[in-house]
Amino acid sequence: MSPTARSLKKLRDEGYLANVVERRYGGRLHDLYGFIDILAIKKGEVLGVQTTSGSNVSARVNKITDHENVGIVREADIGIHVHGWRKAKGKWICRTVDLS
Numbered sequence: 001m002s003p004t005a006r007s008l009k010k011l012r013d014e015g016y017l018a019n020v021v022e023r024r025y026g027g028r029l030h031d032l033y034g035f036i037d038i039l040a041i042k043k044g045e046v047l048g049v050q051t052t053s054g055s056n057v058s059a060r061v062n063k064i065t066d067h068e069n070v071g072i073v074r075e076a077d078i079g080i081h082v083h084g085w086r087k088a089k090g091k092w093i094c095r096t097v098d099l100s
Contacts, residue, residue: 054086
């Protein structure tokens with residue numbers, strides 16, 4: 001199961017309506033607004049999630065923090081999370097970093 005699939009399951013288990021919003025154009029993946037893989041909503045909340053392996057969390061945090069669109073996404077009150085997935089003792093664990 002990919003990190004994206006794991007995040008979709010996690011979000012849906014938490015009551016979100018969640019869908020992948022990254023798209024493939026010209027053989028490359030393009031994230032919504034440059035850094036959102038999944039858009040998740042539930043009453044009173046909109047959340048954009050960048051999902052990755054546990055070892056790539058820092059790189060994704062830097063990517064988002066430095067991105068030209070992060071300010072307007074925050075101003076729109078869209079939450080921004082990074083989900084980093086790693087396996088520990090045979091169980092998948094998600095580290096969530098809130099960049100909202």
